[in-house]
Amino acid sequence: MTAMDPAETFRTEAGELLDTTEQALLDLTHRLDSRDLIDTVFRGMHTLKGSGAMFGFDALAAFTHHCESAFDRVRKGQVPATAELVAVTLSAMDHMRALVVRSGDDHAAESAAILQRLQAAMGADSGAPLEKAPGHSVGTSTSNDSGDAGCDAPWHVHFRLPPEAMANGTNPLLLLDELRDLGATRIAALTDAIPALDALDPVQCHIAWDVELPAAVTREAIEDVFIFVMDDMELLIERTSNAARADISEAGLPVATDMHAAVPAHATQGAGDGESSRPVKPAGESVRVPAERLDVLMDRVGELVIVQSRLAQLACGGVTGPAGELALRSISEEVERLANELRDTMMVLRMVPIAALFGRFRRLVHDLARETGKTIDLVTDGESTEIDKTVSERLADPIVHLIRNACDHGLETEEERRASGKPAAGQIRLCAQQTGGEVLITIEDDGRGINRERVRAKAEANGLIQPGQSLTDTELLQLIFEPGFSTAAEVTNLSGRGVGMDVVKRTIEGLRGQIDMVSEPGRGSTITLRIPLTLAIIDGLLVRVGGGNYVIPLSAVEECLELSLEQDIRSRGRSMIQLRDRLVPFLRLRELFDTGTRPDPFQKIVVISTGGERVGLVVDQIIGSHQTVIKSMSSLHRTIPSFSGATILGDGGVALILDVVQLVALGQNREEQLRAAG
Structure with missing residues (x-):
């Protein structure tokens, strides 16, 4: 095993320390008189300075020393904490991150500029300049909390x-x-x-x-x-x-x-x-794992070793007959149990609280509020919800785009909000919750909402729809995610170029997820991201359609029922089935995939749902549940709709994994077309 580079270890721990200190600074923005938060910021910088010097990051240690000295004066009551001081210190935190990642680069000019801003934020009467040698502000101090003022004894x-x-x-x-x-x-x-x-x-x-x-x-x-x-x-x-x-x-x-x-x-x-x-190598990704979860993993591995020994003994002994078959079946069942438990344990190891993802956006909203001149509050909920680390990292950029658009397009200025009877401060709300095998992340604002007329006019001007074309409200709002689409009156630093929302959609679909949007004029908009818990292993329902096998994610399956030949013939043209006083559209996968085979005498309908919408999938045979290890589609097949990946079966064959979101959307579109035609 290769030992981890100490510098990379420091970078990892420094990143966590910077995150913690940044959160304290953001809290300090709302509570400038909090001694606890001021002490937290000071301790964070003090630790970063000492650790940086220990590992040879001298530029980081020198720069952090000045910021630490500034907050030392705040801590001692010599300088008040102000919003401007916090804002400049946040910029200094960004510079510290750069010094951590690229310690050998020349950052002198940028360091000097930030320190000059820091000195200005502290005011003219803040004491000795920060650029002077360390210790000037302390060594010349005559204040003494211990009653030693005026004493000349060293x-x-x-x-x-x-x-x-x-x-x-x-x-x-x-x-x-x-x-x-x-x-x-x-x-x-x-x-x-x-x-x-x-x-x-x-x-x-x-x-x-x-x-x-x-x-x-x-x-x-x-x-x-x-x-x-x-x-x-x-x-x-x-x-x-x-x-x-x-x-x-x-x-x-x-x-x-x-x-x-x-x-x-x-x-x-x-x-x-x-x-x-030498150039800095990118640090390998890591996940902090609680010790008790590793203990569970070790227990499972220990049991697997015991079972392997039993299997080896059985193979060497050459036991045959009913006794050998019974022993082999027992070992097979034990291996299956341990494989399931190891899978569940490993999936838990990859899960991280979504609070780490949500924490990034506090700084984003703080900076956007200063840039737009608006007062914006960020409210988060469901931060304890856990999600796969890979999914969490890939969600960061899409949510950034959505928050930037909400702050720039959605929220009004303070004057506009007061005129419409709203609080002066706009609100962005981030929520997360787990439902089955999905995590729902909602980004909600209480702004002006989406102007449907402007969306339609822009879509017609861009040739996305025909003039006067009939669209449902959902279809109209989904046009926002088309490439190059923007309703901004002018291009700003935040938005207006039509770049971003189409990237959001592609990223979410690449995660096998879905975007839902609801907007009420004058009340705000809500965007819901439906994301699978994990991208690695899922429970699936293995079905046969014609001569091919397919996997349906089990988390999306509601129920299964039989479709007789008479019902099949009777539903031709409508493709609807009555299910507990509700009509549910269904798709004949045999026709959708053009298998060229005749249907089985007793077909089955697998009812799936996502986002509150349901659709039935007609298959020839339900084979049973299947532990599905997801493999990505090749570049040639990645754009084919209705499939989100593939898996290898026990006999070496390949089964395609159905894209539930695409199929439900297809079924609902067909239902709307039938209703419009009828």
Whole structure:
């Protein structure tokens, strides 16, 4: 097994830390006086700075230090938190992400521009400029929360980290660097606890330190250095006399004023040096898995190993007759059970809460509100709903397009909303819920709704429909997803070029999903994305049509019933069946697929549904349930409607997987045509 690159490990953890800090900043926008949120932002930057320096991301550490210093002033009440400061810090977070991904690139100009904006956002009276050397704003401070104001005695700091500190990721050199940043420092390393060479554990920390700091430094500034390790370490901070200073100097201990000078050059050349000299490889995708889920997986693998041993013993023993057949059948049933449980366990491992996806859009809505000058609130619901990681990642771009269109086209300005009796703040609502084998994601706004007349006029002008052509409301709204379609009066930075909604539709259909749209003029629009839970394995119903086998996703199957020859003949021309006081259209798959075969005497109807609509599929035989491993269609067959993939059967044959969404839409269209004709 290849060990993971430490730099890639840092990038993964830094991304999560940046996400957490960004969410705190977005919350801070609505609660500028929240001390907890300010502390969360400060701690996030402090951790990112220290970790970045540890792994050689020096540019990131240097830039983050300035942002950390800004929020340190906010935390101490020297500068107020403002909406503009939060907005600039969010831009700084984007720059930090770039520094994490491309640590070797030259970002000096962009860094300087953001820091200049950050200084301006803090106001003219915010203290020393951020571009100066670290420690200027702290080392010259005369405030002291501990009652030491005016005291000219220097500080004496003694600290010893727990033995496992370095193994847990704490670098003592970084702590010493932060102490040195506070002002002129004398550092003495205490090596009395280092064991003999044969008993030395190189992973453990055996050294303690005595540090002398200037009198002007505050106790709070010293404690901030140890903020993340204070609970587990030995720490003494006290004012000291000249006699005590002499004791430290005369103890014969090594004293260093520059810790980096005492460290060999190769020891400080970390991942960052290598990153600057070679292109960054994209990090492999990963999923965080709870330990208990891995325990379940290990249990299943252990059972499978036992069954494999039984099978090997049976094969070597050559047991024949009824006893051997019975033993083989028992093993076969056990393997089938374990295969099903392993499948379910592996599917759970790939599932992630949709909250991670929804969290991305808080920043998007915040930026769109500033860009459009509108007041927009984002409300989310169903964040605990789980979805396949691959599906979640592919949904990000489509939802971005939909939210951008809702903010630009759907929501009115504050003046327009007040004139129509609405609250000044527009609302975008993101909801997720699981129904059977699908996840429903709705994007709802309370804006002006879709103007049908403008949609029809634009569609006629683009030649998508004929003038005066009869369309249902659903068909009219679906025209919005046609390539190049846009009803925007002018092109803006957000929309108006007709690019985006057709991409949304293609992406959702590529996920075997469906888009439903409902819009009420003056009340807003709701777009519902129906997405399968997973793209890998599904439960299917195996059926035969003519000489071919097909799989229908079991999650879409409502019921099965028999279609006699008399009913088949009687329904010719209408293709409708009465099902509990409701007419349900059905499709004869034998005719749809042009099999060229005669129907079986007793055909079956498989009733499927999606989005509240139902349609029946006439098949020759229902073979039974089938665990379906989905294989993608080739590039030559990918555009064929009615099929979403293929699977390999136990006998080596291939069965096509029916696209339920396409078939239901086809059945409903035929029903509407029949009703219009009749």
